[in-house]
Every structure is written in structure tokens, then in C-alpha cells.
Amino acid sequence: MSTPAGEKLIAAASTLFYRHGIRAVGVDLIAETAGTTKKTLYDRFGSKDALVALYLERRTGIWREFLHEHLHGRPVEDLFDVLALWLREQDRGCAFVNAYAEIGGTGHPAEPVIRAEKEWMRAFLVDRAREQGHPESTGVALHLLYEGATVLATAGGDPDAPARAKASALAVLYPPADEQGERGQQHQHDHSLAER
Amino acid sequence: MSTPAGEKLIAAASTLFYRHGIRAVGVDLIAETAGTTKKTLYDRFGSKDALVALYLERRTGIWREFLHEHLHGRPVEDLFDVLALWLREQDRGCAFVNAYAEIGGTGHPAEPVIRAEKEWMRAFLVDRAREQGHPESTGVALHLLYEGATVLATAGGDPDAPARAKASALAVLYPPADEQGERGQQHQHDHSLAER
DNA sequence: AAGTAACCATACCGGTCGGTATACTCGCAG
DNA sequence: CTGCGAGTATACCGACCGGTATGGTTACTT
CATH class of the missing domain: 1.10.10.60 (Homeodomain-like)
Known part of the structure; x- marks a missing residue:
């Protein structure tokens, strides 16, 4: 404070x-x-720079609170429903990615805050995936899909990106049982997050 | 010109x-x-704004040339090797994401250029995936992984992000043939892009 | 020979940038 | 009652912002 x-x-x-x-x-x-x-x-x-760093530090806390509150007790793939909910109000996308676009590579005091946020999210998803019996690579895949969904929902202008990412995540988490190729998002499992 | x-x-x-x-x-x-x-x-x-729009338009052309040149004749998952190669020199990440961070939502003339680039890339990957017998959802998944890898390699500070994304892509493209859970990136297929 | 597109050089405009300086008021703890 | 931290108000600094104005020099065209 x-x-x-x-x-x-x-x-x-x-x-x-x-x-x-x-x-x-x-x-x-x-x-x-x-x-x-x-x-x-x-x-x-x-300085302004110090205020910028503080802005991002505060923001990590707000996002983590939001995430814990909404993902509590739900399967990890519901992350993408939480993200969709978050982006409905935070329509300028990821504050950390945006900040990095402006200050990246300059030695700005906020740079470590940005890297730490991405690292925390990776670790969080790896842990959550592991709790559901999945290897680290699956958590990493979820992290990649999560970042991709955020970018495509904002810069890409596709509001359905989180939903598409969830479909992709389900394919990674619960791979189809047949041998190869030709099919897509055939199993829907319905773990979907109830609209609150 | x-x-x-x-x-x-x-x-x-x-x-x-x-x-x-x-x-x-x-x-x-x-x-x-x-x-x-x-x-x-x-x-x-x-105006400066018009110059910004032109800068991004030129950049789409350069990236598409690079992509076609290096991905030509290779399977779509090698996209991530091409991305790693690209990011070795373009170490400030995606110019379009960065630009959107600064001008997004302002009615700037470069905004449609940004959206068009993301849309083009999505269509490109969906087409390429389809040529290899995969449904649209697979191309979309590749697009999400591609954007995620770019963000995590730059703002996230993880130079191995494209390689991790490739592993995830292989899991989506060639799902493991067994029933469920416990295992990760067990098949390596070695479609890897020869270092040039 | 006249016109014109492309270019260079320089000065100017009002406004904003991050940051500092000075001086004053309040409430509270020793 | 004194000292100090927190606050307000205002003025100032040199530098830079995007954009405009004026004027002059080439070189190629009609």
C-alpha cells in the first residue's frame, strides 16, 4: 500500500x-x-518508469485473483472461458505484452515484471495440468494457446479466439482415440464454464 | 514503389x-x-500515421516472402522452425502486435493492416493443414500456437518457445494412438527443418 | 523555353514531454 | 510547540512533438 x-x-x-x-x-x-x-x-x-513498473506489478495481482476466483474447482481447460470473461472488460489485451511492445529491450525497470508474469502463468498451467494427470508438455501447450488466444482476440480482432483455443486445448488434453488424420473437434466433453 | x-x-x-x-x-x-x-x-x-500504415504493409510482404521461401516443400509443422529463424533477427517480436499495443482502438489507419495480417496467417495455416488432410480446427490450432510462441519468445523471454510450440503442434497433428492421459511428446517424427 | 516533380535547407508554430523548484498548508507525534 | 511527512498550487526548464511555410536547386518533359 x-x-x-x-x-x-x-x-x-x-x-x-x-x-x-x-x-x-x-x-x-x-x-x-x-x-x-x-x-x-x-x-x-x-520517476514515470517506476510508476510503470508498479502499474504492472499491481496488474499481476488483479489477474491472479480473477483467475483463482473463476477457475477454482474447475478443470484447467476452463481457463479459456475465464480468459473470455476477462477480455470482455479488458479489451486492450495483455497489458504485459503491450508494455513490452513499448519498452522491450531498453533496460526498463518493468521488464523483469513482464517476464515474471509470463513465467508464473507457465508454471501455473503446468501445475494445474499435472494435477489432472498430464505431463509438463501439456501445460506448456496450454500456455501457448492462452497467449495465442489473447493476441488473436485483440490485435487479430477475433472475439471467438478463446473459444477456438479451448477447442484446441481439448484436443491436446483428451486426444482422439483413433489412429490418424482426417477429423477435428469431434468430442465436446462439455466441461464448459457456466455463465456467471 | x-x-x-x-x-x-x-x-x-x-x-x-x-x-x-x-x-x-x-x-x-x-x-x-x-x-x-x-x-x-x-x-x-x-502524415506520420500514413507512414506507419505503409511500414506495416511492407512488413507483411517481407514476412510472407520469408515464409514461402523457407517453408516451401516442407510439412506445415516446420512453420515453427521458420519462426525461430525469423525471430533470431527480428528480436522485438511481432511488429503487428507491437503496433496494435500502441495504436489499437484509436481508429488509426494501420489498424485494418494489422487485422488483415492476422487473418491472412490464419487462412494460410488452415489451407496448409488442409493440404495435409487436417480439418480447419487444426489450422486454427497451429495459428494459436504460432502467435503464442512469438509472444513467449519475446515478451516472455523464452527463446525455446518456437520449439515448444512445434512439439505441441506435432501432438495436435499426429495425436498419440492410445486412449488417454499420462504421456507427452513421445513421438518425434523428425520433420525438423535443416539448419541452413 | 516553360513547366513541373523531386528534392534539400532552414526556420517556425503551439503544444507536450519528463522532471525540478519554490512556497505554502495541514495534521500529527515528539 | 516544534518538527516533519503529506499534501496542494504554480511556475519553470530544455527538449522534443507532429506539422507547416518559404525558398531555392536540380533534372527531365513538353
């Missing part, structure tokens, strides 16, 4: 950074939106 | 936009890097 004015600044910065991007948002606008001053911003955080 | 000075401007803009991002690069720097002037830039392209 931070001071009251500090929290208002983080909240304003988070909204603005996510919606418009990092470079597109100036510190003047952040301070004004938060109803405070640039002086306070620099007293609390020292 | 454009005039000589126009081409120099596009080349300079492409390098700079890809390396540092769109907002991070000013028109003054582009003109100076190209060894020409801002006047010429505006005479040729009219």
Missing part, C-alpha cells in the same frame, strides 16, 4: 496506461486525472 | 519503428536517419 494520494495516482495511471499505452500518457495527465499534482507523483514514485 | 527519397524514408522508418516503437520515434529522427528532410516526408506520405 501507499499513501492516499499515491493510491489515486496508481489507479489513474493504471487506467490510462492500459487504455492508451505508456508513452501516450504523460505525467501531467496522470496527476490531473488523479486529482493531485506532479510534485506528489515524483515525491511518491521518483 | 515510391521515389528514391521516399524509399529511404520507408526504410529508415521501418527500422526505427520496429526497434523502438512508433510513438518513441519522431518524424525529425526518421528524416534525419533517411538522410532527407521532413518536408520530403510530408510531401510523399502526408
Whole structure:
């Protein structure tokens, strides 16, 4: 936690950074939106870069909470239903991918935060898959499908990407029992997440 | 094609936009890097936004050429070897995803270029998969894995992501013949792309 | 010979960038 | 009652932003 004015600044910065991007948002606008001053911003955080790193750190917590709350007690493939739900409000996609697009490779203090988030998600999915009796490679595949679905739902403009990713995930988790080739998403298992 | 000075401007803009991002690069720097002037830039392209759109349009062509050249005559799963090769030089990841992170949802003239690229890639993979006897859903799965691998190789900092994606792709393309669960990437088929 | 497309050079515009400086007010703990 | 952390308000800094204006120089066409 931070001071009251500090929290208002983080909240304003988070909204603005996510919606418009990092470079597109100036510190003047952040301070004004938060109803405070640039002086306070620099007293609390020292630099815009530090505020950016904090924005992403806060965001990891929010996503993990959302994920745990909605995936609790459900099979791992329902991840994609949770993602679809998340993207309905977070329509600018993955904040970490977006941030990396702007600051990647510059030595920015937020870079390790981005890598850590991706690593955490990989480990989470490997663990969850393992609990259901699947090898590490299956968790990795789920992670790849998850990132792909996020990108295609936003930059790709395909709102059904998470649903398609779920279908692909089911094919990986429960491979068809016959020998080869010709068929597709024939088994539907209906593990689908109830609309809440 | 454009005039000589126009081409120099596009080349300079492409390098700079890809390396540092769109907002991070000013028109003054582009003109100076190209060894020409801002006047010429505006005479040729009219606005920075138009130059951004052109940058992405050019980039689609370069990637498609690279893809066709390296994937020619090889099975579709070798896509991931081609991607690894591409990312060895294009280490800032997908230019379209990065651009969308900066301009997405703003009505920028480059937005349709981004969506078109993702759609083209989807159609390409669906076609290629179909040629090998696989249903549309398999091509879609390959597309998701491809986007996921690109993100995880760059923002995720995992240079082996394309290789992992290939293993996942093989599991989708050639599902294991037994009933369920417990095993992973047991068949390796060795369709791997010869190092060139 | 006149016109024109392409180009270079330079200066300018209002606005915003990240960051700093100065000065003042409040509430609270020693 | 004094000192200090937290806050507000405002002004300032040099640098850069996207975009425009003016003017002059080639080279090729009609």
C-alpha cells in the first residue's frame, strides 16, 4: 500500500496506461486525472518508469485473483472461458505484452515484471495440468494457446479466439482415440464454464 | 514503389519503428536517419500515421516472402522452425502486435493492416493443414500456437518457445494412438527443418 | 523555353514531454 | 510547540512533438 494520494495516482495511471499505452500518457495527465499534482507523483514514485513498473506489478495481482476466483474447482481447460470473461472488460489485451511492445529491450525497470508474469502463468498451467494427470508438455501447450488466444482476440480482432483455443486445448488434453488424420473437434466433453 | 527519397524514408522508418516503437520515434529522427528532410516526408506520405500504415504493409510482404521461401516443400509443422529463424533477427517480436499495443482502438489507419495480417496467417495455416488432410480446427490450432510462441519468445523471454510450440503442434497433428492421459511428446517424427 | 516533380535547407508554430523548484498548508507525534 | 511527512498550487526548464511555410536547386518533359 501507499499513501492516499499515491493510491489515486496508481489507479489513474493504471487506467490510462492500459487504455492508451505508456508513452501516450504523460505525467501531467496522470496527476490531473488523479486529482493531485506532479510534485506528489515524483515525491511518491521518483520517476514515470517506476510508476510503470508498479502499474504492472499491481496488474499481476488483479489477474491472479480473477483467475483463482473463476477457475477454482474447475478443470484447467476452463481457463479459456475465464480468459473470455476477462477480455470482455479488458479489451486492450495483455497489458504485459503491450508494455513490452513499448519498452522491450531498453533496460526498463518493468521488464523483469513482464517476464515474471509470463513465467508464473507457465508454471501455473503446468501445475494445474499435472494435477489432472498430464505431463509438463501439456501445460506448456496450454500456455501457448492462452497467449495465442489473447493476441488473436485483440490485435487479430477475433472475439471467438478463446473459444477456438479451448477447442484446441481439448484436443491436446483428451486426444482422439483413433489412429490418424482426417477429423477435428469431434468430442465436446462439455466441461464448459457456466455463465456467471 | 515510391521515389528514391521516399524509399529511404520507408526504410529508415521501418527500422526505427520496429526497434523502438512508433510513438518513441519522431518524424525529425526518421528524416534525419533517411538522410532527407521532413518536408520530403510530408510531401510523399502526408502524415506520420500514413507512414506507419505503409511500414506495416511492407512488413507483411517481407514476412510472407520469408515464409514461402523457407517453408516451401516442407510439412506445415516446420512453420515453427521458420519462426525461430525469423525471430533470431527480428528480436522485438511481432511488429503487428507491437503496433496494435500502441495504436489499437484509436481508429488509426494501420489498424485494418494489422487485422488483415492476422487473418491472412490464419487462412494460410488452415489451407496448409488442409493440404495435409487436417480439418480447419487444426489450422486454427497451429495459428494459436504460432502467435503464442512469438509472444513467449519475446515478451516472455523464452527463446525455446518456437520449439515448444512445434512439439505441441506435432501432438495436435499426429495425436498419440492410445486412449488417454499420462504421456507427452513421445513421438518425434523428425520433420525438423535443416539448419541452413 | 516553360513547366513541373523531386528534392534539400532552414526556420517556425503551439503544444507536450519528463522532471525540478519554490512556497505554502495541514495534521500529527515528539 | 516544534518538527516533519503529506499534501496542494504554480511556475519553470530544455527538449522534443507532429506539422507547416518559404525558398531555392536540380533534372527531365513538353
